[in-house]
Amino acid sequence: xxxxxxxxxxxxxxxxxxxxxxxxxxxxxxxxxxxxxxxxxxxxxxxxxxxxxxxxxxxxxxxxxxxxxxxxxxxxxxxxxxxxxxxxxxxxxxxxxxxxxxxxxxxxxxxxxxxxxxxxxxxxxxxxxxxxxxxxxxxxxxxxxxxxxxxxxxxxxxxxxxxxxxxxxxxxxxxxxxxxxxxxxxxxxxxxxxxxxxxxxxxxxxxxxxxxxxxxxxxxxxxxxxxxxxxxxxxxxxxxxxxxxxxxxxxxxxxxxxxxxxxxxxxxxxxxxxxxxxxxxxxxxxxxxxxxxxxxxxxxxxxxxxxxxxxxxxxxxxxxxxxxxxxxxxxxxxxxxxxxxxxxxxxxxxxxxxxxxxxxxxxxxxxxxxxxxxxxxxxxxxxxxxxxxxxxx
Amino acid sequence: xxxxxxxxxxxxxxxxxxxxxxxxxxxxxxxxxxxxxxxxxxxxxxxxxxxxxxxxxxxxxxxxxxxxxxxxxxxxxxxxxxxxxxxxxxxxxxxxxxxxxxxxxxxxxxxxxxxxxxxxxxxxxxxxxxxxxxxxxxxxxxxxxxxxxxxxxxxxxxxxxxxxxxxxxxxxxxxxxxxxxxxxxxxxxxxxxxxxxxxxxxxxxxxxxxxxxxxxxxxxxxxxxxxxxxxxxxxxxxxxxxxxxxxxxxxxxxxxxxxxxxxxxxxxxxxxxxxxxxxxxxxxxxxxxxxxxxxxxxxxxxxxxxxxxxxxxxxxxxxxxxxxxxxxxxxxxxxxxxxxxxxxxxxxxxxxxxxxxxxxxxxxxxxxxxxxxxxxxxxxxxxxxxxxxxxxxxxxxxxxxxxxxxxxxxxxxxxxxxxxxxxxxxxxxxxxxxxxxxxxxxxxxxxxxxxxxxxxxxxxxxxxxxxxxxxxxxxxxxxxxxxxxxxxxxxxxxxxxxxxxxxxxxxxxxxxxxxxxxxxxxxxxxxxxxxxxxxxxxxxxxxxxxxxxxxxxxxx
Numbered sequence: 001x002x003x004x005x006x007x008x009x010x011x012x013x014x015x016x017x018x019x020x021x022x023x024x025x026x027x028x029x030x031x032x033x034x035x036x037x038x039x040x041x042x043x044x045x046x047x048x049x050x051x052x053x054x055x056x057x058x059x060x061x062x063x064x065x066x067x068x069x070x071x072x073x074x075x076x077x078x079x080x081x082x083x084x085x086x087x088x089x090x091x092x093x094x095x096x097x098x099x100x101x102x103x104x105x106x107x108x109x110x111x112x113x114x115x116x117x118x119x120x121x122x123x124x125x126x127x128x129x130x131x132x133x134x135x136x137x138x139x140x141x142x143x144x145x146x147x148x149x150x151x152x153x154x155x156x157x158x159x160x161x162x163x164x165x166x167x168x169x170x171x172x173x174x175x176x177x178x179x180x181x182x183x184x185x186x187x188x189x190x191x192x193x194x195x196x197x198x199x200x201x202x203x204x205x206x207x208x209x210x211x212x213x214x215x216x217x218x219x220x221x222x223x224x225x226x227x228x229x230x231x232x233x234x235x236x237x238x239x240x241x242x243x244x245x246x247x248x249x250x251x252x253x254x255x256x257x258x259x260x261x262x263x264x265x266x267x268x269x270x271x272x273x274x275x276x277x278x279x280x281x282x283x284x285x286x287x288x289x290x291x292x293x294x295x296x297x298x299x300x301x302x303x304x305x306x307x308x309x310x311x312x313x314x315x316x317x318x319x320x321x322x323x324x325x326x327x328x329x330x331x332x333x334x335x336x337x338x339x340x341x342x343x344x345x346x347x348x349x350x351x352x353x354x355x356x357x358x359x360x361x362x363x364x365x366x367x368x369x370x371x372x373x374x375x376x377x378x379x380x381x382x383x384x385x386x387x388x389x390x391x392x393x
Numbered sequence: 394x395x396x397x398x399x400x401x402x403x404x405x406x407x408x409x410x411x412x413x414x415x416x417x418x419x420x421x422x423x424x425x426x427x428x429x430x431x432x433x434x435x436x437x438x439x440x441x442x443x444x445x446x447x448x449x450x451x452x453x454x455x456x457x458x459x460x461x462x463x464x465x466x467x468x469x470x471x472x473x474x475x476x477x478x479x480x481x482x483x484x485x486x487x488x489x490x491x492x493x494x495x496x497x498x499x500x501x502x503x504x505x506x507x508x509x510x511x512x513x514x515x516x517x518x519x520x521x522x523x524x525x526x527x528x529x530x531x532x533x534x535x536x537x538x539x540x541x542x543x544x545x546x547x548x549x550x551x552x553x554x555x556x557x558x559x560x561x562x563x564x565x566x567x568x569x570x571x572x573x574x575x576x577x578x579x580x581x582x583x584x585x586x587x588x589x590x591x592x593x594x595x596x597x598x599x600x601x602x603x604x605x606x607x608x609x610x611x612x613x614x615x616x617x618x619x620x621x622x623x624x625x626x627x628x629x630x631x632x633x634x635x636x637x638x639x640x641x642x643x644x645x646x647x648x649x650x651x652x653x654x655x656x657x658x659x660x661x662x663x664x665x666x667x668x669x670x671x672x673x674x675x676x677x678x679x680x681x682x683x684x685x686x687x688x689x690x691x692x693x694x695x696x697x698x699x700x701x702x703x704x705x706x707x708x709x710x711x712x713x714x715x716x717x718x719x720x721x722x723x724x725x726x727x728x729x730x731x732x733x734x735x736x737x738x739x740x741x742x743x744x745x746x747x748x749x750x751x752x753x754x755x756x757x758x759x760x761x762x763x764x765x766x767x768x769x770x771x772x773x774x775x776x777x778x779x780x781x782x783x784x785x786x787x788x789x790x791x792x793x794x795x796x797x798x799x800x801x802x803x804x805x806x807x808x809x810x811x812x813x814x815x816x817x818x819x820x821x822x823x824x825x826x827x828x829x830x831x832x833x834x835x836x837x838x839x840x841x842x843x844x845x846x847x848x849x850x851x852x853x854x855x856x857x858x859x860x861x862x863x864x865x866x867x868x869x870x871x872x873x874x875x876x877x878x879x880x881x882x883x884x885x886x887x888x889x890x891x892x893x894x895x896x897x898x899x900x901x902x903x904x905x906x907x908x909x910x911x912x913x914x915x916x917x918x919x920x921x922x923x924x925x926x927x928x929x930x931x932x933x934x935x936x937x938x939x940x941x942x943x944x945x946x947x948x949x
Contacts, residue, residue, distance in 0.1 A: 024427040024476075028436040028651070036648035041445040048457075052450045062597045090594035119612065267714040269735050269742050324735030326727040328715060333731060 063087050068097045069389055073133035073154070074298050075307030076105035078387070091116040104188065106132040118165075126161040127178070135189030138290065140202055141312050143341055143355055146381055151187030152194040154291055156180060162216070172237065174218040181211045184291070205289030210250045215242040224262065228369035229391055231271045231325065235260040243292065252286035254279060254294070260393050271323040273334075275393040277301075280346055281313040288313055296340045296355070299386035300393065303338055304357030304379025312342035314349050319393060332363040336375070336392070355380065363391070424876050426908065426932065426941045431476040435484035439648035442691030444684055447636040449677040454639070455769055459722050464641030464655035464772035471948055472658035472781055477930075479780060479943040481568075485687075485694040487659040491566045492791040498799045504562040510575030511626050512536040517587040518607060524678055525699060527553055527708035528613040529624070533587065539629040541572075542579065543701070544614030544622055546709040551751040551811070553708055554625045555804030557701035559815065560670055562800045567666055567788055568659065569697040572627040572681075576805055579622040581611055613709075630696060632683035638695050639677050641772035647693045658781050660773035663697075665785035665830060667774075668765035669822050671755055673716045674702035675767040675774075704815065705746070705753025712754045715741045721768050740764075751804070751811040757821025762829050779834040779922070780945040783853075786830035787838070789823050790857045797823070828859045832920045834945055836860070837867075837913045840929040842938035846897035850913060850929075854920075863923060865916025866891035873902055874910040874930060881910045889916070907933040908941070 021027040044052070057066055068081035083097030092114035099107040109129030117124065135151040160178025167173065184207075186193040200206045220237025224230035238257045245251040256279045263272040279294035290311060296302045297309025301317050317340035324333050339356040343349050361375030375386040457463055476482050483489055490496060513535025522529035522543065529543035545553045557574055565571040590602035614622050640660055643650040654660050667675060681698035684691050705712050718741035719726060729737035744759045767774070792800075794816075801816035831854040840850040848869065854860035869888045872881035885898030901909055909931045915923035930942030 022427065023429045024432050025429055025436045025438075027427070029438040031651045032436070032439045032648050035643075035651055036439045039443070039646045039648050041646045042447045042644070044450075044453075048450065048453045051453045051456060055450070055452045060597065061595075087596035087598065090596050090600075093596070119608070266738075267742050269738070324730065326731040326735075327722060328713065329721050331727065331731070333734070 061085065061093075063093070068099060070099060070107075071389075072099050072101050072105035072107040072131060073136065075103075075135075075137060076101035076133060077103045079105065081107070089114065104132075104134045106130075121166045123164045124161070125163070128159040129157075131156040131158070135187045135191075136291065137189070137191070137306055137308055138194050138198065138203060138311070139309055140198060141290070141293075141342075141344065143310050143353070146309065148197055149191045150194040150197045151189035151191050152291070153185040153187050155183040155185065157183075160214070170221045170223040172218070172220050172222045174216065174239075176214075176216045178214045179212070180214050181209075182289075182291070183209045203290040204287055204293075205250055205291070208250060208289060210245055210289055212243045212245055212251075215244070216240065220258075224260070226368040227391075229363075229365045229367065230262050231268045231323070231328075232262050232264045234262065250287050250289050252288045252292075253282040254288075255282060256280075268325055268328065271321075271325070273319075273321040273323060273393070275317070275319040277315075277317040277393075278349070279315045280349070284313075284345065294342060296342055299373070299375070299388040300390070301338065302340050302355055302357055302379065303336070303359055303375055303386055303392070304377035304384045305355070305381060306384065309381075310340075310342045310355065312344050314344070314346055315342045316340055316349050316354075318354075321392070329367065330364060332365060334361050334363070334375075335359070336361065336377075338377075357384075359386075361386070361392075365391075423879075425874070425879055426477055426876055426930065430941050431478040431480070432482045433476070435474060435482045435486070437485065437649040437687070437692045440690040441647050441649055441684065441693050444635055444644065444646045444682075444691070444693055446634065449637050449639065451676065451678050454677045455721070458640075458769040458771065459720065462770075462772075462775075463639075464776070465653055469778060470656055470776060471778065471946070472661060473656040474652045475658050477942045478940055479784070479945055481658050481784070485570070485685075485692055486657065487568045488570070490568050492788050493568075496566060498796050501562055501566045501796055502799050502803055504565040505571040505573045506575070507573055508628075510577055511540050512538065514580075514583050515585065516540075516579075516583065517585050517590075518602065519587045519590045521592040521602065521606065522610070525708055527701070528610045530607070530610055532584070532626075540626040541629065542577070542624050542626050543708075544579075544610075544624045547613055547615050549706060549710070549750055549753075550615045550617070551623065551804070551806050551808075552706040552711075552753060553701055554623055555751055555806055555811070555815075556703045556706060557625045559800055559804045560672070560700040560703040562803055563670060563792075564666070564697055564700045566792070566800075570694055571700070572630055572696060572698055575626045575628075577624050577626045579624050580620070581607070581622070625701075630681070630683055630694075632685035632694060635682040635684055635693065637677035637680040637698075638682050639772075640675065640774075644682070644693065649692060655772040655776045657773065658784060661777035661781040662785035662788075664771070664774035664777045665762060665782050665789060665826060667767055668717075668760075668762040669789050669819070669826055670700075670703040671705065671712070671717050671765075672700060672703045673712070673767045674699075674707070675769065675771045704818075705755030706750075711750070714754065715739075716754075716768065717741075717765055720766055720770055723766075747814050749808070749811050749814050751806050751808060752814050752818075755815070755818050757818040757825065760822050760825050762822070762826045778946055779830075782830040783834045783836065783945065786826050787853055790827045790831065790853075792819075792823060794820055824859070827854075827857045831857055832860050833922055835913070835915065835923045835925050835927045837915075837927040840911065840913065840927075840940065840943070842909065842911070842931040842940075844937040846901050847894065848897070848911060849894045851893060860919060862891075863915035863918035865918075867893065867895075868914055868916050869895055870912040870926070871897055871899075871901075872910040872912075874908040876906075876908050884909070901938075902933065905933055909933075909938065910942075 021030055063086050065084050068083045072079055079099050079101035081099035083095050085093050085095045087093045094112045096110050112126045115123035133154045136154050138150050138152055139146055140148045158178055158180045162176025165173045218239040222235045224233035236259050241254040243252050259276045261274045281288055293311040294315035295308040295311045296315055296317055297305035298307040319338045321334045321336040337358050339354040341354050357377045357379035359375050359377030363370055364372045370391040373388040377384050481487050511534035515535055517533045518530050519533050520531040527543045532540050532542055561571055561574045586602050591599050592602045592606045593599045616622055641655045643653055679699035681696040683694050685694050740759050744756055746754045746756050797819045798816040801812040804812055806812050836853040837850050838853045842848050855862055867890050871884040873884055874881050888895045888898050911929050912926035914926035928944040931938035932941045
């Protein structure tokens with residue numbers, strides 16, 4: 001009997017559950033009470049933590065180690081690296097970084113960068129580094145046959161500094177001085193080493209290891225939103241180079257003139273981008289080492305041709321792109337046409353006999369920089385697939 | 394053995410008793426309408442004093458919403474914070490203002506302003522601006538009160554500050570918790586940097602603020618010809634700042650935050666209000682939670698803090714052309730543009746704007762509220778149903794032309810054409826919202842049942858002038874509603890009316906707390922959606938009938 005009584009009592013108790021509510025307020029209160037028991041501070045998930053860390057490393061660039069993506073030297077192939085950054089002022093940091101490419105190209109560099117001086121109008125940079133490009137291609141002078149492919153190894157020790165000024169809204173001026181010590185050795189690539197095919201007549205400076213004080217002065221107008229990625233604006237710039245050698249055997253002066261113009265169409269639905277680049281050695285009597293001559297061929301000049309495919313004392317490059325913008329924050333498409341030539345004499349720098357290519361590409365970018373550019377180009381010597389981490393121009 | 398059987402019988406009896414009593418008990422959880430329905434204020438019963446500040450990473454917030462699908466995946470979920478008459482109770486999220494109560498133009502123009510602007514002229518800069526991209530800083534006035542100051546971007550005079558001032562009033566009138574903004578003139582020479590002021594430069598190491606830091610800010614701001622800077626000073630809100638809120642999920646350490654944000658109607662409704670004002674920047678960073686003390690316990694108040702990303706300009710530049718039309722990343726148009734070489738054209742590529750830099754790219758002629766999009770998919774917007782957008786559209790339509798023009802004038806634009814343009818576009822967009830969302834569901838509102846059984850109601854779309862009465866009038870089904878069982882029993886035959894007035898076909902129950910269910914549907918309307926009946930429930934009390942329930946769309 002007692003058991004029955006317990007059972008009935010239990011039934012009554014269970015049938016009147018504590019969570020049953022008679023008012024809406026009580027219903028909410030019960031739910032909030034339940035959450036109060038379980039409440040705990042927010043803990044980001046693994047993905048969110050990883051994302052935050054990656055953003056901080058890539059965008060905020062704090063002191064500490066960081067991955068480094070850049071090129072050792074044109075033609076070095078896929079390259080990876082790392083660096084360590086240490087701020088010593090609000091906008092001043094020193095870096096030590098290194099790169100290594102698939103072709104064994106190496107770079108070690110210590111640098112300091114200080115920007116935003118003079119009300120944000122002046123940036124200062126200093127560099128000390130060593131570069132080893134183990135198999136730089138050389139095909140001879142001019143726009144001749146590619147069957148004469150060779151390669152050489154170039155080591156470069158450098159130390160110098162430069163400054164950039166923006167004294168008024170679109171004005172850009174720069175100046176720099178760098179001591180450059182070049183050492184050339186036999187190439188390590190699969191093609192013959194340069195001295196097996198070329199002589200000092202066909203490869204000026206072959207066998208020499210010149211040392212320069214390289215001075216640059218530049219002036220121009222730049223009204224692109226960002227140099228690393230732009231759909232409007234332009235760059236009109238001229239740069240004067242002086243390569244001063246102690247005995248002046250291989251000293252020379254060069255002027256580079258560059259025009260870039262982006263023409264947006266229908267609210268940047270399409271963009272026509274144009275570029276003209278002329279590099280000219282000033283004095284016909286100056287002797288210019290073959291590896292410092294103006295060159296064409298690479299992912300940012302004649303894109304269907306390998307790096308430095310064409311070299312000579314003067315160069316002309318014309319590029320045009322028809323771009324369309326599937327997504328303004330991240331993706332660009334382009335079909336492009338490049339044409340250019342290198343010549344031994346200034347007067348030969350005409351529009352006749354240009355080497356050309358056409359191609360199509362996709363670019364993944366941020367508002368300020370091109371992160372990845374993949375392009376397929378076709379020229380007279382075949383196809384070339386370009387992977388680059390910067391804008392073509 | 395017998396003893397064991399006896400015990401078994403007792404257990405079975407107990408279990409059976411539990412089941413029977415459980416089924417028969419009028420549990421609170423099973424009734425449709427509680428005695429305190431409809432709720433006028435959202436209960437906050439717990440002490441939230443232990444809530445901790447959090448920092449929602451901007452880029453994670455963007456990425457999660459762009460490439461994930463955060464929040465409840467269930468579709469067609471009715472907003473969970475509405476009361477039984479389909480309204481949003483007052484809360485620390487929302488306060489019923491326009492439409493719910495008479496508001497004069499003066500009240501709306503005053504908005505959240507509760508006192509004078511910064512006191513005195515000797516203002517101390519106490520820190521850098523902590524959120525957003527607009528140039529600004531934090532300062533204390535002569536009385537020691539803290540203000541957050543933001544400027545117009547260089548080259549865009551009056552654009553950002555004007556947008557803040559106008560949108561601030563709009564969103565206050567709509568019901569959101571807003572900061573108190575004042576238009577001020579900053580004279581750089583009158584500013585001093587407080588000893589406590591710090592900044593975080595690019596090096597990431599916090600240090601004392603210097604005058605050059607202030608110059609950096611002012612360099613990005615628009616300087617007037619007289620050397621002063623037009624700015625908006627926002628009074629620091631009461632309570633301890635806790636960081637923003639997300640448009641999905643709940644704050645895990647706030648015990649009162651039990652409704653997933655994607656299921657809060659006032660957040661879903663921002664899809665409509667955002668479309669109206671072009672509030673494209675719907676990130677957590679533009680919101681602010683604060684811990685305040687209310688009725689002796691800590692509760693969290695939720696501010697729609699930064700509504701300056703409205704109309705046609707942003708904090709630092711004119712709107713991008715596609716803002717308000719496409720998400721930052723949207724697969725379908727990306728793919729189509731990619732394969733068509735850009736010839737897949739969208740309205741934003743050709744729509745015309747009146748050239749007025751203070752207002753920017755803001756237009757109403759081509760605007761379609763359904764197609765409008767913020768920068769990133771917003772979980773609360775994606776869950777919005779027709780009853781949510783209808784609720785919001787009614788509030789938008791409650792802004793008359795005079796009120797809109799008065800609010801536009803609060804932008805204090807020197808160029809009268811700017812205020813006129815802003816007013817015109819807001820009116821155009823308001824009307825588009827009315828045409829779209831008031832017609833998208835059955836717009837029957839304000840149903841009343843008199844003691845004698847006479848039913849009257851109104852049609853929100855007809856009142857707004859965006860639709861005509863249905864050709865066949867309305868048909869009304871009457872039923873007695875069993876609150877415990879949730880069962881409706883028909884009362885007589887359906888009645889019909891052409892003038893939104895009819896009488897019950899048979900005597901209605903007279904017992905206290907009896908509930909009558911009335912279904913009102915349009916007959917031969919232009920919009921087929923009007924044929925879906927609106928269900929309204931009246932409870933018998935005090936000799937009359939009180940509205941206790943409105944169901945505009947079926948529950949999920």
